[in-house]
Amino acid sequence: MKAAVWYGHKDVRVEERKMPVPKKGEVLVRVAWAGLCGTDKHEYLGPLWIPVEKPHRLTGETAPLVQGHEYAGIIDQVGEGVTEWKVGDRVTASGSIVCGECEFCKTGRKNICEKLGFIGVGKDGGFAEYVAVPVHQLFMVPENVSLKAAALTEPISCGVHATQQIGDLTGKSAAIVGPGMIGLSCLIAAKAAGAKPIYVIGQGEGKREFVEAFGGIYIDGRVEDPIEGVTKRNGDLVDVSYEAVGLEPTLDLAVNLLRCNGTLMIMGVFSSPPRINMNLIQEGERVIKTSQANVNEIQDVLELIAAEKLDPMPLVTGEATLDNIVKDGFEAICAKGNEHVKILVEINDGLK
Numbered sequence: 001m002k003a004a005v006w007y008g009h010k011d012v013r014v015e016e017r018k019m020p021v022p023k024k025g026e027v028l029v030r031v032a033w034a035g036l037c038g039t040d041k042h043e044y045l046g047p048l049w050i051p052v053e054k055p056h057r058l059t060g061e062t063a064p065l066v067q068g069h070e071y072a073g074i075i076d077q078v079g080e081g082v083t084e085w086k087v088g089d090r091v092t093a094s095g096s097i098v099c100g101e102c103e104f105c106k107t108g109r110k111n112i113c114e115k116l117g118f119i120g121v122g123k124d125g126g127f128a129e130y131v132a133v134p135v136h137q138l139f140m141v142p143e144n145v146s147l148k149a150a151a152l153t154e155p156i157s158c159g160v161h162a163t164q165q166i167g168d169l170t171g172k173s174a175a176i177v178g179p180g181m182i183g184l185s186c187l188i189a190a191k192a193a194g195a196k197p198i199y200v201i202g203q204g205e206g207k208r209e210f211v212e213a214f215g216g217i218y219i220d221g222r223v224e225d226p227i228e229g230v231t232k233r234n235g236d237l238v239d240v241s242y243e244a245v246g247l248e249p250t251l252d253l254a255v256n257l258l259r260c261n262g263t264l265m266i267m268g269v270f271s272s273p274p275r276i277n278m279n280l281i282q283e284g285e286r287v288i289k290t291s292q293a294n295v296n297e298i299q300d301v302l303e304l305i306a307a308e309k310l311d312p313m314p315l316v317t318g319e320a321t322l323d324n325i326v327k328d329g330f331e332a333i334c335a336k337g338n339e340h341v342k343i344l345v346e347i348n349d350g351l352k
């Protein structure tokens with residue numbers, strides 16, 4: 001089969017690779033569409049988490065590996081012991097690879113499994129014609145949801161999971177620092193959870209239309225001080241802030257946007273440990289919460305799309321084929337990351 005294989009820093013090769021064989025408890029999925037995530041970009045410019053020298057703690061695998069953890073497709077084979085899924089089922093999947101044995105796996109919190117890994121990082125993922133997937137990761141795609149739309153549910157579900165960690169958001173004001181895919185997923189989720197108003201802070205005008213399309217108030221940090229901009233419109237600082245970038249200055253902004261007793265939600269991936277104004281956090285009894293990936297929230301997102309309460313397609317800002325994934329995918333998000341929200345890769349054409 002054809003696959004985009006990660007070999008190292010800026011070295012992804014589209015080449016023939018052996019077809020994966022589904023193990024016990026796995027299915028083989030023929031991939032229709034797969035999304036490029038900020039994490040894939042970090043690995044392209046990295047490595048960040050892809051095991052290079054030391055084998056992955058759960059899978060025992062090392063690079064070269066196939067990336068891609070946001071995808072949808074059709075079940076092509078089922079492995080031993082799989083009874084609840086059948087060939088022809090239209091599916092999408094979460095990315096977590098888990099041990100199934102630790103306290104968190106046993107209490108329904110597999111996203112914080114003590115040995116957590118990700119498909120497309122610790123094991124071959126969806127930038128390939130076929131991917132082997134453990135059944136605990138699978139979600140059935142409703143008939144009226146396209147596989148293309150389903151490929152967008154994993155990143156959106158990260159915002160839904162984060163928002164559910166915060167608690168009741170009804171009538172609460174919120175600010176999101178960073179209007180990328182994860183920031184927009186937080187906007188979609190916070191709006192669905194009843195937060196109002198929701199400010200989204202970015203740099204430049206490129207993301208304004210996306211923020212406004214999903215019901216947020218955009219503030220361009222290049223022309224306006226974001227803290228003044230929020231307080232002027234909101235009459236106060238906000239109840240909840242999301243950091244969705246992963247840099248020290250954006251973290252500092254997210255902290256400074258919070259009222260006393262407000263909640264900070266950390267979504268960004270930091271490539272080096274940031275400093276944080278802990279005195280400001282402590283003196284106002286502000287709360288720091290964090291969120292890791294998703295558990296069952298892909299189901300919630302599929303239902304929102306099926307009920308026509310959410311149209312995720314405006315998030316797609318670019319498309320690539322598997323053959324052109326390096327040029328139209330990885331290089332495009334590196335060169336024009338500020339313009340893109342989501343680039344989708346058509347892996348096998350003609351799958352609906």
Ligand SMILES: [Zn+2]
Pocket residue numbers: 037038039069070155
């Ligand atoms: Zn991702």
Ligand SMILES: [Zn+2]
Pocket residue numbers: 098099100101102103104105112113114115116
């Ligand atoms: Zn576990």
